[in-house]
Amino acid sequence: MNSAPPPLPVAPKPRTLLHGVILGGFCLGFGSLLAVTARVTKQDIALRAMEDRQASLSQVIPDGIHDNNLLRDTVTIKDAHDRAVTVYLARMKGRLAALAYPISGTGYGGKIKLMLGVDTGGRILGVRVLSHHETPGMGDKIEVGKSNWILRFTGLSIGNPPLHLWKVKKDGGQFDDFAGATITPRAVVLAIRNGLEFFAANKARLTGGKP
Amino acid sequence: MTSDYKTIVRDGLWDNNGVLSMLLGMCPTMAMTTSATNGLGMGLATAAVMAASSFLVALFRRLISQEVRIPVFVLIVASMVTLVDLAMNAWMHALYKVLGLFIPLIVSNCLPLARLEAFAAKSKALPALVDGLFMGLGFTLALTLIGAVREILGSGTLFANASLLLGPPFKAMELRILPANMGVLMMILPPGGFLVTGLLVVVKRLFDLRAGKEIRMSGAHCAA
Numbered sequence: 138m139n140s141a142p143p144p145l146p147v148a149p150k151p152r153t154l155l156h157g158v159i160l161g162g163f164c165l166g167f168g169s170l171l172a173v174t175a176r177v178t179k180q181d182i183a184l185r186a187m188e189d190r191q192a193s194l195s196q197v198i199p200d201g202i203h204d205n206n207l208l209r210d211t212v213t214i215k216d217a218h219d220r221a222v223t224v225y226l227a228r229m230k231g232r233l234a235a236l237a238y239p240i241s242g243t244g245y246g247g248k249i250k251l252m253l254g255v256d257t258g259g260r261i262l263g264v265r266v267l268s269h270h271e272t273p274g275m276g277d278k279i280e281v282g283k284s285n286w287i288l289r290f291t292g293l294s295i296g297n298p299p300l301h302l303w304k305v306k307k308d309g310g311q312f313d314d315f316a317g318a319t320i321t322p323r324a325v326v327l328a329i330r331n332g333l334e335f336f337a338a339n340k341a342r343l344t345g346g347k348p
Numbered sequence: 349m350t351s352d353y354k355t356i357v358r359d360g361l362w363d364n365n366g367v368l369s370m371l372l373g374m375c376p377t378m379a380m381t382t383s384a385t386n387g388l389g390m391g392l393a394t395a396a397v398m399a400a401s402s403f404l405v406a407l408f409r410r411l412i413s414q415e416v417r418i419p420v421f422v423l424i425v426a427s428m429v430t431l432v433d434l435a436m437n438a439w440m441h442a443l444y445k446v447l448g449l450f451i452p453l454i455v456s457n458c459l460p461l462a463r464l465e466a467f468a469a470k471s472k473a474l475p476a477l478v479d480g481l482f483m484g485l486g487f488t489l490a491l492t493l494i495g496a497v498r499e500i501l502g503s504g505t506l507f508a509n510a511s512l513l514l515g516p517p518f519k520a521m522e523l524r525i526l527p528a529n530m531g532v533l534m535m536i537l538p539p540g541g542f543l544v545t546g547l548l549v550v551v552k553r554l555f556d557l558r559a560g561k562e563i564r565m566s567g568a569h570c571a572a
Contacts, residue, residue, distance in 0.1 A: 152413075152415075156413055156415045159411065159412065159413055159416055160416040160419055163408075163424075164423060167424065171434075174435065177436060177438075178434045178437065178438035181439065182438045185438065188441075203421070265431035272537070275536065282512065283509065290412070302394075316528075334408055
């Protein structure tokens, strides 16, 4: 009953420290490699992101109608849901010619981000999808590279068509949906309609005031 | 493991194919094979990461002790993925916009890790590089095949948008096999991925049986 417990087997000399040093060494080495890469690429990546933004802006606002740098000429205002929206202003010889701002809708796979360009009368100059998570082969026809569906909005405005037709055909509106995907075009149509209403609500502030 | 390059190449591409024989890397296989182009893009990005990480592991194999090898392998794969991601974003931006989505997914693929453990850790640097590269290309082959079958049945096209990935000269690759709206939607959705992968595994075995090869069924111990 009271016999002493057998002595514990003597563990081989632990080399934990050595393994720790090896692992730590590799972490340090590859960590520094990544830090250097991040540093080297940082400027180029920021530049590419700016070029992307510029490219998406020039798709919704024709280059010919303005002579300023859109990325430098912005104003931030709150939308109906109190979210800050950055509006890019296109000016020709100082006179406001057009505006572009990001809009978004909720599609089948999450948020669909778009860029909407309108002239000072609220007519659509162009609208493009910036990013989305819709089903490949179905919902992704909203991309201009995959289908020309998104181009049909050019020239439209609130009132053309009338507000009650700003829906997909399935909901009694005038915009086609795609085979197998209704949620995606519905979200895009709604986002554009909201975007136009945002302009209408802020028209005085956006077009008046500044030179 | 032999270091005979011919065997390495044949193992990687067909005999011991990562997806069709070992059933490894199922997560990116299911997620990215909705079209042949997506499969090709994911495969090529994976091949690059596999070649680089296999080479590095073989180079440092005497330094990496048994006890910490797994974290070191994960570290090396993750570093290579991040490196490729950053470099492509900065200097190959057009390609990055198409492939960028796939690159972080490579970390969730256990095929690179399996090859590091099974081959690169015991091999010289050059054979390891070849093994990583051709295992990656075998993965590309399988993903492109699965993607092609799913795309033809699901959307009726083949290699749609390939020119976005490979450049404008490849526009001629983009084919329409079936009329639009004839596609079976399910094939593009997740169930189609499992069905097509399963059927292609069977097709590969029938080929091997006919050729009188013994069926090799390794792996399946990790199906991430």
